[in-house]
Amino acid sequence: MKAAVITFPGSNCDRDLAVAFAAAGAEVCHVWHKDTDLPAHTDVVAIPGGFSFGDYLRCGAIAARAPIARAVTEFAGKGGHVLGICNGFQVLVEMGLLPGALLRNASLKYICRTVTLRVEATDSAFMRAYAQGSGIRVPIAHHDGNYVADPETLARLRGEGRVAFRYLDNPNGSVDDIAGILSANRRVLGMMPHPERALSALQGSADGKLLFGGLMGAFAPA
Amino acid sequence: MKLRVLVTLKSGVLDPQGEAIRHALGALGFDGVNGVRQGKMIELDLAEDDSARAEARAREMCEKLLANTVIESYRIEPA
Numbered sequence: 001m002k003a004a005v006i007t008f009p010g011s012n013c014d015r016d017l018a019v020a021f022a023a024a025g026a027e028v029c030h031v032w033h034k035d036t037d038l039p040a041h042t043d044v045v046a047i048p049g050g051f052s053f054g055d056y057l058r059c060g061a062i063a064a065r066a067p068i069a070r071a072v073t074e075f076a077g078k079g080g081h082v083l084g085i086c087n088g089f090q091v092l093v094e095m096g097l098l099p100g101a102l103l104r105n106a107s108l109k110y111i112c113r114t115v116t117l118r119v120e121a122t123d124s125a126f127m128r129a130y131a132q133g134s135g136i137r138v139p140i141a142h143h144d145g146n147y148v149a150d151p152e153t154l155a156r157l158r159g160e161g162r163v164a165f166r167y168l169d170n171p172n173g174s175v176d177d178i179a180g181i182l183s184a185n186r187r188v189l190g191m192m193p194h195p196e197r198a199l200s201a202l203q204g205s206a207d208g209k210l211l212f213g214g215l216m217g218a219f220a221p222a
Numbered sequence: 223m224k225l226r227v228l229v230t231l232k233s234g235v236l237d238p239q240g241e242a243i244r245h246a247l248g249a250l251g252f253d254g255v256n257g258v259r260q261g262k263m264i265e266l267d268l269a270e271d272d273s274a275r276a277e278a279r280a281r282e283m284c285e286k287l288l289a290n291t292v293i294e295s296y297r298i299e300p301a
Contacts, residue, residue: 057287057288058290061287061290094290101290101292103235103238103293104238104239105238106238148235148236150234
């Protein structure tokens with residue numbers, strides 16, 4: 001499996017994400033936001049957390065219009081797998097690859113702590129190693145993770161089983177406790193929590209490892 | 223010509239910052255503030271003298287970047 005991790009000015013989880021992919025056995029390429037093409041034979045594009053372009057205008061808005069964004073949209077359009085974590089999730093909704101938007105946390109506070117998520121969908125390459133309904137511990141670190149979507153979009157997400165993770169104890173005001181969602185083809189995952197920061201007991205949890213390991217397994221030669 | 227773009231959250235979208243401002247106003251003794259909505263103002267200096275064309279250009283900018291029309295609405299006015 002070849003993973004392309006994109007770096008924008010202000011990204012700060014790009015290296016963590018590369019470590020997580022490499023630990024799962026993936027080949028990792030770093031891609032700069034000004035690049036216009038993804039490396040050949042990329043299997044997964046990963047958009048990291050951080051504060052791309054200083055969160056100016058809206059979180060993820062400027063990154064979503066960076067030169068590399070067109071290549072990512074094309075890649076996703078061809079059925080490629082795309083993972084957006086934290087700021088990466090914000091970038092994906094700004095790109096229109098996932099529905100809805102992420103607003104300022106209801107508490108107006110930046111929240112940095114480990115939370116428990118319930119795994120709501122497992123029929124995706126990202127989720128296949130998790131047990132449906134299981135609880136996993138993953139850190140969050142964001143100011144703008146309050147997911148909103150109009151009622152029709154929400155009904156569609158629920159009806160199509162596209163809510164990937166829900167918070168057990170909603171930290172940010174997200175509608176329906178949503179922490180992560182999948183695209184209709186289940187190949188684009190956006191989530192506010194950081195699985196790449198939960199790779200070993202030393203970090204407080206190793207529950208994020210299954211996401212990268214599962215993904216790796218999905219691309220393993222049969 | 224100069225144009226001003228006002229971007230605000232759509233009426234159905236909860237504005238936690240606006241709510242915090244409303245509470246702070248209440249704490250300062252300003253009663254009767256039924257609601258506060260916070261937005262942003264963007265001033266554009268365009269190399270275009272025709273106001274209709276300038277506005278059309280600004281509208282395109284709003285749709286493509288300045289506003290997220292999933293959650294925000296915008297208004298364009300002369301600056």
